[in-house]
Amino acid sequence: MTNSNRKSKTIKPENSAPRKRLGARSREQQIIDESISFFAEKGFTGKTRELASRLGFTQPLLYRYFHTKQDLIDRVFEEVYLNRIKPDWIVQLQDRSRPLEERLCEFYTVYSQATYRYEWIRIYMFSALMGEKLNQRYIKLIENEILTPICLELRDYYRLPDCEPVSQVELDHVWVTHGGLFYYAVRKHIYHSRVGNDFSAIVSRAISTMLAGSKTIFSDQFDDA
Amino acid sequence: MTNSNRKSKTIKPENSAPRKRLGARSREQQIIDESISFFAEKGFTGKTRELASRLGFTQPLLYRYFHTKQDLIDRVFEEVYLNRIKPDWIVQLQDRSRPLEERLCEFYTVYSQATYRYEWIRIYMFSALMGEKLNQRYIKLIENEILTPICLELRDYYRLPDCEPVSQVELDHVWVTHGGLFYYAVRKHIYHSRVGNDFSAIVSRAISTMLAGSKTIFSDQFDDA
DNA sequence: TTGTCTATTTATCATCTGATAAACTAAGCC
DNA sequence: GGCTTAGTTTATCAGATGATAAATAGACAA
Numbered sequence: 001m002t003n004s005n006r007k008s009k010t011i012k013p014e015n016s017a018p019r020k021r022l023g024a025r026s027r028e029q030q031i032i033d034e035s036i037s038f039f040a041e042k043g044f045t046g047k048t049r050e051l052a053s054r055l056g057f058t059q060p061l062l063y064r065y066f067h068t069k070q071d072l073i074d075r076v077f078e079e080v081y082l083n084r085i086k087p088d089w090i091v092q093l094q095d096r097s098r099p100l101e102e103r104l105c106e107f108y109t110v111y112s113q114a115t116y117r118y119e120w121i122r123i124y125m126f127s128a129l130m131g132e133k134l135n136q137r138y139i140k141l142i143e144n145e146i147l148t149p150i151c152l153e154l155r156d157y158y159r160l161p162d163c164e165p166v167s168q169v170e171l172d173h174v175w176v177t178h179g180g181l182f183y184y185a186v187r188k189h190i191y192h193s194r195v196g197n198d199f200s201a202i203v204s205r206a207i208s209t210m211l212a213g214s215k216t217i218f219s220d221q222f223d224d225a
Numbered sequence: 226m227t228n229s230n231r232k233s234k235t236i237k238p239e240n241s242a243p244r245k246r247l248g249a250r251s252r253e254q255q256i257i258d259e260s261i262s263f264f265a266e267k268g269f270t271g272k273t274r275e276l277a278s279r280l281g282f283t284q285p286l287l288y289r290y291f292h293t294k295q296d297l298i299d300r301v302f303e304e305v306y307l308n309r310i311k312p313d314w315i316v317q318l319q320d321r322s323r324p325l326e327e328r329l330c331e332f333y334t335v336y337s338q339a340t341y342r343y344e345w346i347r348i349y350m351f352s353a354l355m356g357e358k359l360n361q362r363y364i365k366l367i368e369n370e371i372l373t374p375i376c377l378e379l380r381d382y383y384r385l386p387d388c389e390p391v392s393q394v395e396l397d398h399v400w401v402t403h404g405g406l407f408y409y410a411v412r413k414h415i416y417h418s419r420v421g422n423d424f425s426a427i428v429s430r431a432i433s434t435m436l437a438g439s440k441t442i443f444s445d446q447f448d449d450a
Numbered sequence: 451t452t453g454t455c456t457a458t459t460t461a462t463c464a465t466c467t468g469a470t471a472a473a474c475t476a477a478g479c480c
Numbered sequence: 481g482g483c484t485t486a487g488t489t490t491a492t493c494a495g496a497t498g499a500t501a502a503a504t505a506g507a508c509a510a
């Protein structure tokens with residue numbers, strides 16, 4: 001009865017491909033690549049059999065390359081979170097020989113190209129909802145390596161003193177713009193919503209608005225100092 | 226063997242509560258309430274046995290009130306998406322006898338109180354990742370009932386003509402602020418991140434910035450008209 | 451008290467799903 | 481060819497999970 005609907009044992013001559021046999025290295029990378037795409041679409045409750053089916057082989061083969069499903073998921077996390085932010089971006093961001101508006105637009109262009117992708121955005125959100133610690137570490141990284149430097153550049157832009165540490169108020173304020181731009185990717189890849197197709201123009205307008213309108217917010221930080 | 230770890234059959238005198246017996250109505254509402262909290266935390270792959278355990282009764286009882294798990298999830302969706310946006314908010318938003326800045330701040334205060342909650346934000350994001358159609362309908366509702374009116378108020382604010390329909394550029398621009406504020410709730414409830422505790426002040430600064438800095442963005446819409 | 455109704459539990463099923471062991475087979479080497 | 485190595489499949493397990501049927505028991509009425 002279990003065998004009644006299995007007829008593939010001996011009858012497989014019409015299958016054009018005899019059977020691919022990949023080396024361990026390339027097979028492993030192939031699995032990781034497809035897993036990113038697969039888990040991005042289905043979430044981490046996606047079934048191993050369906051993943052294997054997409055890869056064109058049977059489910060137990062996955063366990064030759066990854067001891068458990070969680071091991072595979074961890075590798076996917078690594079791939080998603082690791083080396084996303086290039087240190088050079090922050091260096092460029094702080095190059096005061098160029099206009100801040102230009103630097104910010106350029107930064108968000110390269111940053112968005114690296115992260116505002118279907119796979120990245122969705123895996124990022126899935127893992128955050130799961131309470132993954134990597135996500136929280138990543139947020140701290142963004143605050144320390146990106147938003148805090150931006151706050152300091154804004155102080156310089158508004159010709160304000162730069163003695164005190166960046167406050168939560170300043171941080172929250174740049175988070176609004178940062179989050180607003182990130183939310184473009186959420187609308188596109190998670191909500192599957194219709195969005196404007198010229199993202200660099202959206203960035204340009206958002207940055208221009210923030211610079212033109214935030215002076216008093218940053219100034220107020222030093223009123224009673 | 227199956228029975229070896231079951232000792233609750235006859236021995237249950239020490240359990241203080243003998244056994245609650247609720248009416249159908251109140252039990253059903255109790256299940257929905259707890260389900261919202263449960264699925265918000267675990268996602269919709271949360272197990273029915275764990276949900277029942279939280280409710281203090283056994284798993285099959287769920288199936289007396291909801292025919293399938295999906296039925297229960299659908300009820301949770303309804304509860305989350307239904308009647309979130311009160312028509313009066315939009316009426317107030319368009320009351321030009323009051324300053325726009327004041328109206329926008331007030332709107333985002335009531336709007337955030339209704340939606341920027343742990344349960345709501347998480348269920349919203351889980352369902353969006355699942356590709357729920359209700360989510361896409363909700364986004365359209367926001368665009369039509371909230372963001373488009375805001376764009377029209379901004380045109381009035383900048384004393385621009387109000388003849389053409391609201392463009393995608395205008396919409397995308399107010400989406401940045403709207404999304405930036407929404408992202409505050411994402412950081413708080415999904416990333417479990419440290420956020421400023423005075424959200425109304427954050428709203429106030431974001432609105433003030435947008436109004437002070439967006440004039441050229443909206444004006445440019447009518448340059449070549 | 452007794453009886454009826456229905457809320458709740460116990461027992462159980464069928465299927466799914468992650469994981470393992472063993473059989474199979476393609477590829478390289480002698 | 482025959483041998484060895486390693487990539488792949490087949491068969492299968494054990495536990496989890498949504499769902500159902502039947503047994504149990506609290507509440508209320510006569």
